[in-house]
Structure formats: C-alpha cells, structure tokens
Amino acid sequence: MTNEILRQLHERKSVRVYDPDRPVTVEEKRQLLEAALAAPTAGCMCLYTILDITDQEIKDRLAVLCDHQPFIATAPVVLVFLADWQRWYDSFVAAGVDAPRTPAEGDLFLAASDAVIAAQNVVMAAQSMNLGSCYIGDVLENGEQIAELLNIPSYAMPVAMLCIGAPTQQQKLRKKPVRFPLEALVHENGYHRAGPEALATMHSARADSEKNGFPEAVLAMERRKWSSTFMAEMNRSVAAWMNRWVKGEVQG
Numbered sequence: 001m002t003n004e005i006l007r008q009l010h011e012r013k014s015v016r017v018y019d020p021d022r023p024v025t026v027e028e029k030r031q032l033l034e035a036a037l038a039a040p041t042a043g044c045m046c047l048y049t050i051l052d053i054t055d056q057e058i059k060d061r062l063a064v065l066c067d068h069q070p071f072i073a074t075a076p077v078v079l080v081f082l083a084d085w086q087r088w089y090d091s092f093v094a095a096g097v098d099a100p101r102t103p104a105e106g107d108l109f110l111a112a113s114d115a116v117i118a119a120q121n122v123v124m125a126a127q128s129m130n131l132g133s134c135y136i137g138d139v140l141e142n143g144e145q146i147a148e149l150l151n152i153p154s155y156a157m158p159v160a161m162l163c164i165g166a167p168t169q170q171q172k173l174r175k176k177p178v179r180f181p182l183e184a185l186v187h188e189n190g191y192h193r194a195g196p197e198a199l200a201t202m203h204s205a206r207a208d209s210e211k212n213g214f215p216e217a218v219l220a221m222e223r224r225k226w227s228s229t230f231m232a233e234m235n236r237s238v239a240a241w242m243n244r245w246v247k248g249e250v251q252g
C-alpha cells in the first residue's frame with residue numbers, strides 16, 4: 001500500500017465480537033462523532049441525526065428488532081444514523097415559511113446519502129483508533145417498533161446502524177471476505193451487463209472451495225438472503241417508512 005489511509009481502508013473488516021477489557025472511552029466516542037460531522041454533506045445541510053444508544057435496555061431491544069443479532073447488545077458503542085429532514089422542516093416553520101412543502105422521495109435519498117457517508121467516516125475513524133465496527137442493515141426492519149423505541153419523527157428515518165468496540169484477538173485474525181474482481185464492479189463509460197459466462201467467472205473468482213463457486217454460492221445467497229423472511233420484512237418496513245415520510249403520516 002502506498003500510504004496510511006489506503007493501508008487502513010484495506011485492513012478494515014467488520015468486527016462483531018468486542019474485547020470486554022478494552023472499553024471505548026468518552027474521549028474516543030467524541031472523536032468518532034466529530035469524525036462523522038467532518039464528512040461531506042449535501043449543501044452543508046447536515047441531513048442526518050446520529051442516535052447514540054447508551055441505554056442497555058434499548059441495545060437489547062435493537063438486538064431483537066434487528067433480526068435477532070445478540071452481538072448488538074454487547075457493543076460498547078451503538079450508533080443509529082437517521083436520514084433527517086425534520087430539523088430543516090421544523091426550521092422552515094420556525095423561520096415563518098408559510099406551509100413548506102413536505103419531503104419527497106428524492107429528499108429521502110439525498111438525506112440517506114448524507115447519513116451513510118457520515119457513518120462511513122465513523123467506520124474509518126474507528127479503524128484509525130484500533131477500534132472495530134459493523135454495520136447493521138437490519139435496522140431497516142420493524143420500522144414501526146423502532147420509530148416508537150427511538151422516538152423518531154415523521155421526516156426522519158434510520159438508514160444505517162453501527163456497532164463499535166475493540167476487536168478481540170480472534171476477530172483481528174479473521175480473514176477479510178474476498179470481493180468480486182475489479183473489472184466486474186467497474187464499467188467504463190456506461191453499464192456493461194454481464195452474461196451467464198461472465199457471471200460464472202465472477203463468482204468463481206472469489207470462491208475458496210468448490211462448494212463456494214458457481215452456482216453454489218449464488219444458490220446459497222438466493223436461499224439465505226434474497227428469499228429470506230428478514231429481507232421480506234425489510235422491504236415491508238421500508239415501504240411503511242416511505243409512506244410515513246412522504247405522507248407525513250404521524251406529523252403532529
């Protein structure tokens with residue numbers, strides 16, 4: 001690697017088991033959160049809110065609601081990143097704008113980009129501090145219960161969650177999962193749709209055993225993820241979030 005940032009980008013991997021003897025200090029958490037705020041943000045509007053979950057009962061509940069992942073409850077730091085137009089909507093009203101338009105789908109996607117980019121700054125800040133992190137995509141599930149648990153208003157929506165803590169020795173030694181080859185993921189000047197042969201080559205390129213190649217890995221992915229009940233729940237929940245967002249269903 002040619003420099004420290006590139007080295008750390010390549011070394012980072014998800015950490016799901018945390019060293020109980022190495023807590024995250026108050027100062028470290030502040031640095032992580034300040035790193036989030038340093039991220040690029042559309043129009044410098046800071047279209048996100050970070051929920052710092054310190055209450056163990058809420059962590060326990062999130063571990064259940066986010067597809068039953070017990071390690072969430074063991075993480076020293078749990079951060080939920082909301083795409084958030086509520087702050088601006090309320091500011092428009094407070095500033096005297098007469099009936100401001102309500103946020104729509106495009107606004108949501110822009111705010112979601114802001115929130116995820118801020119989250120990724122935290123991931124790399126953690127890496128630089130010898131802390132590990134793991135995204136929790138399942139924070140998109142059970143939206144109604146999560147909205148109530150975290151008191152989330154209509155024009156805000158969780159788009160990412162991070163568990164953070166010091167990696168155990170076993171986690172440090174774990175192999176980083178292999179990606180698809182560069183040429184499969186980078187297309188020059190427009191999208192080049194892959195045919196069956198190129199797809200088989202792409203999947204086989206990262207197989208570490210015969211059982212993990214093509215079509216086995218694809219069939220396993222279809223069965224374990226694409227057709228799973230948790231992905232069905234995620235899609236139901238996000239449709240409900242979008243309804244709530246676009247229609248302002250619970251707007252006071």
Ligand SMILES: Cc1cc2nc3c(=O)[nH]c(=O)nc-3n(C[C@H](O)[C@H](O)[C@H](O)COP(=O)(O)O)c2cc1C
Pocket residue numbers: 012013014015016069134135136137138176177
């Ligand atoms: C959007 C997103 C959602 C994820 N959700 C989960 C999750 O719910 N639980 C989990 O254990 N890991 C989750 N991960 C971590 C991925 O499994 C991990 O990034 C992937 O396997 C690649 O491994 P690496 O991060 O160690 O390089 C998520 C990652 C991303 C980017």
